Amino acid sequence: VTAAGVVIGNEILTAKVEDLNGPYLIKRLRERGVPLRLLIVVPDEVDAIVDAIVRARRSASHVITSGGIGPTHDDVTVRAVAMALARPVVRLPEMEAMVREHYGAKATPEAMRLADAPQGARLLRQEGVWYPVLACEGVFMLPGVPSLFRLQLEAVLGELQGEPIALRILFVSHGEPEIAGALDAVALSRPEVSIGSYPQFDRALDFKVKVTIEHKDPAVVEEVAARITALLPPGAVLRTQ
């Protein structure tokens, strides 16, 4: 189980609104133990969204979109997802009934667009929101309004079972050029372990590089941490976390 996120929003790319959904998605997927392989922010344009969805589906088993769900001309996500999946857009009778019930007298012809979905889409109901998540071939279409996105994301996460990842951080007193050889040697021999190296240049801090080691098996993480520590000069690892 892996995920990719597609954030649809001119308002984000044009700096009118800060993207809250991307960072929230990153955090919740991590808590759930689902690896996020890709996050793309695209404008509200069908071609750009189709391209992003196709690419996201190649990178991950599940795709979560944010934004472009609604009755106005700039809400083109359903159409774009349908195109990316080579399915027609159809009006779902079950959704039509929901839209009529929600809007009552205000159920304009434009409001009824909310009843459209890629053919074959499933509806994921979530308490507290009248509008369900549309899901089709592993693509989950969520609204961009952050409060709604957060609520509906829980319905999606309920379907994704991840596995926790063990993490060890080494704080190292030497710079990257000096430790790169040791990291190389270990990284090459253990390609299945994710080893990250993050320099920092603030002299007020005592360490120069933060080395992260990740794998689902905590024993593997500790073994790799010990190997890296042994290859570095004595005392170079100031502390671990």
Add this chain to the structure above:
Amino acid sequence: VTAAGVVIGNEILTAKVEDLNGPYLIKRLRERGVPLRLLIVVPDEVDAIVDAIVRARRSASHVITSGGIGPTHDDVTVRAVAMALARPVVRLPEMEAMVREHYGAKATPEAMRLADAPQGARLLRQEGVWYPVLACEGVFMLPGVPSLFRLQLEAVLGELQGEPIALRILFVSHGEPEIAGALDAVALSRPEVSIGSYPQFDRALDFKVKVTIEHKDPAVVEEVAARITALLPPGAVLRTQ
């Protein structure tokens, strides 16, 4: 002139570090009047980066990358950009001299990797950073450390001349289903004008939808704002900004 951003960082996708460079890039490009067409966050993996660079180059005239610049095994941006541009990676004598000068006795063989670049790359010098921006076929490779990214981004922005975009915001008292017809009509007849519709569901606020109208010509923006206002019920536009 258009831009696309590629943020390279496992640490961001795994929620260990919040992405500061993406939001900063969005803000500075907007201030500069350069439209951002795409922002992608990918892991530190050559294939994923190559794919993102290729896609970014299809969407925009200039691509700015963040991260993966450095001497360690997870710094693969230069190699990936070279692959995306179908160029070999070469060691630049001019960069070799810079690396030797900067690191002195600590110029390990791994440090010398900082002298590698896609063949034909230009160096953009920036005051306050010893390491230049590498630029090749409109791809600008910036480091991920936020303080360095910000400094070096200014060198890139110096090469990108955008044009300011006029923006008018209408605060509307009616919901999207009720105003979608009016927005449709205007948006269809003026496809060159960017019209956005952003609902909000907080009842403490007096408006239900924020409509944004953007174009480089302020007169066009005002004309479209007036047309939308005229098509909505009297008094529906509470105020403009």
